[in-house]
Amino acid sequence: xxxxxxxxxxxxxxxxxxxxxxxxxxxxxxxxxxxxxxxxxxxxxxxxxxxxxxxxxxxxxxxxxxxxxxxxxxxxxxxxxxxxxxxxxxxxxxxxxxxxxxxxxxxxxxxxxxxxxxxxxxxxxxxxxxxxxxxxxxxxxxxxxxxxxxxxxxxxxxxxxxxxxxxxxxxxxxxxxxxxxxxxxxxxxxxxxxxxxxxxxxxxxxxxxxxxxxxxxxxxxxxxxxxxxxxxxxxxxxxxxxxxxxxxxxxxxxxxxxxxxxxxxxxxxxxxxxxxxxxxxxxxxxxxxxxxxxxxxxxxxxxxxxxxxxxxxxxxxxxxxxxxxxxxxxxxxxxxxxxxxxxxxxxxxxxxxxxxxxxxxxxxxxxxxxxxxxxxxxxxxxxxxxxxxxxxxxxxxxxxxxxxxxxxxxxxxxxxxxxxxxxxxxxxxxxxxxxxxxxxxxxxxxxxxxxxxxxxxx
Numbered sequence: 001x002x003x004x005x006x007x008x009x010x011x012x013x014x015x016x017x018x019x020x021x022x023x024x025x026x027x028x029x030x031x032x033x034x035x036x037x038x039x040x041x042x043x044x045x046x047x048x049x050x051x052x053x054x055x056x057x058x059x060x061x062x063x064x065x066x067x068x069x070x071x072x073x074x075x076x077x078x079x080x081x082x083x084x085x086x087x088x089x090x091x092x093x094x095x096x097x098x099x100x101x102x103x104x105x106x107x108x109x110x111x112x113x114x115x116x117x118x119x120x121x122x123x124x125x126x127x128x129x130x131x132x133x134x135x136x137x138x139x140x141x142x143x144x145x146x147x148x149x150x151x152x153x154x155x156x157x158x159x160x161x162x163x164x165x166x167x168x169x170x171x172x173x174x175x176x177x178x179x180x181x182x183x184x185x186x187x188x189x190x191x192x193x194x195x196x197x198x199x200x201x202x203x204x205x206x207x208x209x210x211x212x213x214x215x216x217x218x219x220x221x222x223x224x225x226x227x228x229x230x231x232x233x234x235x236x237x238x239x240x241x242x243x244x245x246x247x248x249x250x251x252x253x254x255x256x257x258x259x260x261x262x263x264x265x266x267x268x269x270x271x272x273x274x275x276x277x278x279x280x281x282x283x284x285x286x287x288x289x290x291x292x293x294x295x296x297x298x299x300x301x302x303x304x305x306x307x308x309x310x311x312x313x314x315x316x317x318x319x320x321x322x323x324x325x326x327x328x329x330x331x332x333x334x335x336x337x338x339x340x341x342x343x344x345x346x347x348x349x350x351x352x353x354x355x356x357x358x359x360x361x362x363x364x365x366x367x368x369x370x371x372x373x374x375x376x377x378x379x380x381x382x383x384x385x386x387x388x389x390x391x392x393x394x395x396x397x398x399x400x401x402x403x404x405x406x407x408x409x410x411x412x413x414x415x416x417x418x419x420x421x422x423x424x425x426x427x428x429x430x431x432x433x434x435x436x437x438x439x440x441x442x443x444x445x446x447x448x449x450x451x452x453x454x455x456x457x458x
Contacts, residue, residue, distance in 0.1 A: 027137075060127055341384075
């Protein structure tokens with residue numbers, strides 16, 4: 001090993017992972033939630049119709065769906081550390097441009113929810129760029145985590161990284177939405193409030209980029225500490241020597257072929273696409289429902305209250321549900337967990353049927369029912385994630401898992417894109433009954449999959 005390589009390893013060991021793992025995964029979550037969740041609230045408050053909101057914000061999900069297609073280039077071109085810092089800089093600049101691009105729709109059109117999409121084209125394009133930068137950042141961050149930490153450290157920090165990603169969820173869907181709501185009240189000007197909110201996000205991300213430029217260990221700077229080969233899961237040292245672009249692309253191509261040759265692959269894909277169908281419809285319309293006035297069938301909550309209901313109470317319920325689901329799955333195994341978790345994914349959707357029909361005014365009741373629904377989703381989602389891990393087993397488990405998550409993203413994107421038009425056609429109460437009808441898809445695909453009874457048990 002060369003002297004420079006030894007210096008790089010020494011530097012990597014000197015920087016405590018606590019100095020960068022939490023901030024890296026907090027930064028990974030923020031742009032995702034801004035692009036996919038906060039944008040819905042922002043466009044809703046600025047007068048875009050529910051149908052257009054769901055369609056165009058649904059398209060913003062595409063980069064996370066297709067990111068396996070360009071992940072090899074992140075391995076080939078420059079280091080993952082370089083990609084992380086550059087993408088964080090791009091995201092910071094994108095937030096500034098998005099803030100400056102926000103239109104001021106006519107008051108009457110905004111109040112009626114009929115602001116034309118043409119007013120938002122520039123903002124949507126900038127969010128599209130942000131989404132691609134964020135998806136690329138995800139690829140680089142996850143790869144860097146495996147390279148910069150040894151196996152023992154990876155195991156120790158896996159819970160830490162998940163916790164700080166959840167913190168990003170609370171900050172993005174909760175704190176930022178509450179801030180935007182308070183600014184809307186203070187200024188009496190919705191576009192101005194969201195402009196300030198996005199500029200605050202830009203400052204935050206700029207600071208994170210500068211921090212990581214100095215604090216991330218240079219774990220790939222020398223000869224042997226280089227790019228991991230995507231898709232390969234063979235025994236050996238965690239750090240591998242570099243390969244040519246053609247070798248990496250050939251290896252990458254093999255992952256697709258071997259994935260679609262797996263036993264029962266089409267049943268597995270149907271499960272990945274349909275198990276979450278009720279939630280895929282529901283999640284896009286949840287915030288518009290909370291925001292819409294009662295005469296339009298909604299609950300008429302303020303923006304800051306939506307931040308509390310969905311961004312804090314909802315996220316907390318989702319997290320607790322996931323933890324309980326993980327404990328249950330480790331005791332029962334995946335096979336025995338499937339039906340209780342499928343029921344948990346479907347039955348709590350009835351809470352929104354009640355909310356849509358009764359339109360309760362009690363803030364406590366609204367929070368309680370959202371908590372129940374999100375807890376059920378978090379608990380039921382555990383079986384889904386375990387199945388993805390189960391189906392990905394084999395030589396190319398890392399790349400196959402990445403392809404499974406692409407189908408997972410697609411399962412949320414496609415129904416979400418049409419959810420708004422369906423809601424406008426059916427009304428909120430009718431739409432929530434449609435969500436209940438879609439639970440049949442969850443039950444059907446759960447019937448067909450087969451898993452090893454011992455898989456998932458502790």
